[in-house]
Amino acid sequence: MRSLTLPPLKSLIAFEAAARNLSFTQAAIELNVTQGAVSKQVKLLEEYLGKELLVRTTKKMELSANGYEFYEVVRDSLTALADGTEKIRDLPSGQELTVAATTAMASLWLMPKVSSFRAKNEDIELRIIAADNLNDQAQSDIMLNYFRDPPQGCKASALFEEEIFPVCSPDYLKKYPALISPEGLSDCTWLYLEDMQKDWLGWQDWFDGLGIPAPSPKHRVKINSYSMLMQACLGGQGIALGWSYLVDDMIKSGDLIKPMSQMLKTGSKFWLVESGGYTRNKRSVEVFRNWLIGLLPSLEADRR
Structure with missing residues (x-):
């Protein structure tokens, strides 16, 4: 049997962490070493292989084609090694x-x-x-x-897929019966999710997605937590955008309702x-x- 040709284990561990995080900084935090140490190990690995694995620019880091292929190999190999080690050590089940x-x-x-x-x-x-x-x-x-x-x-x-629709309390709909259509949204208070993640949609995105001109709300209330926003909605403070599954239990209990049929499916x-x-x-x-x-x-x- 021929001898195995393997790069240094330290460089593989450093590369796996850097490639997974696409960041030397995050990899260094995870491995409890300096950023320079991670960078040095990755460079040693690239020199050993004679291939560039991580493409580094001033703004971001990306895997090269060789880097992505090698990352999958390293990830799977380290996972197998960890699993085998666990079995040998006979770690407790808990x-x-x-x-x-x-x-x-x-x-x-x-x-x-x-x-x-x-x-x-x-x-x-x-x-x-x-x-x-x-x-x-x-x-x-x-x-x-x-x-x-x-x-x-x-x-x-x-x-599950993203489905977005307006929700409000039953009492709020009684107060603003025109909410059965998007046009009626101009008469009430819109509850906004502020400081949301880049992928979450806001009111303007919802109207744009449905191809409906967005009216101007009578009032706005901005809240930086979706859970708090739902509490405000339950309390009858306005109407909010509800995400399917996240608000289903409240709709099923009758605490919230969907006042109109319009719903946006984003994919x-x-x-x-x-x-x-x-x-x-x-x-x-x-x-x-x-x-x-x-x-x-x-x-x-x-x-x-």
């Missing part, structure tokens, strides 16, 4: 699984369902991180977020994204993914 989600998705959609997961998987300890700007996949095993296109270098499973989706790096929690990730995706058919049936 594991902590970190799930990151936007505050809206965590509070309005995920948390009401967590008890059913815990009842079936007592050996997995859930750690849920809720943040409005999820841009660091390295800190979680799974991320639940909205994307037009999921991030590269990660395994992504589509959960974008909410995704379950798994870290592209190696993880000890591979089994727990698979269990959580399969559980969550398994819920979707019944949730879709409830919406009909």
Whole structure:
């Protein structure tokens, strides 16, 4: 058997982290080393291979064609190595699984369902991180977020498509009966989501997507948290844009209603994204993914 030709392991680990994050800085934080150390290891690897792997400019970093191909090989190899190490060490079955989600998705959609997961998987300890700007996949095993296109270098499973429509409380509709059509929106207060992620749509985007001229609202209230915005909507303070699945439980209970039939389908989706790096929690990730995706058919049936 011929001897194996392998580059230095340190350079592979540094490259995997840099390629997954597309950032030397984030890779350095994750590996607890300096940015210069990561850059040096990647450069050594490129010299060893005689190929450029990461294309660095003043504004961003991208994988070259060779870099993307080699990244997949390194990612899969390190994952296999980590899994094999775990089996040999015979780690205990109990594991902590970190799930990151936007505050809206965590509070309005995920948390009401967590008890059913815990009842079936007592050996997995859930750690849920809720943040409005999820841009660091390295800190979680799974991320639940909205994307037009999921991030590269990660395994992504589509959960549900984006459907957007106005919602208000029943009492608010009684106060403003003209809300049964988009034209009636000019008489009421619009609740705006401020400081939203770049992929989330606002009122103007909603009108543009439907090809309807946007009227001017009588009043505006800007809120920088979608969960708080929904609380204001429930309290009859105005009308807001509702995202399907996130507001379905409130509509089903009658606390919110859809006053008009117009709905925008953008083709974008909410995704379950798994870290592209190696993880000890591979089994727990698979269990959580399969559980969550398994819920979707019944949730879709409830919406009909």
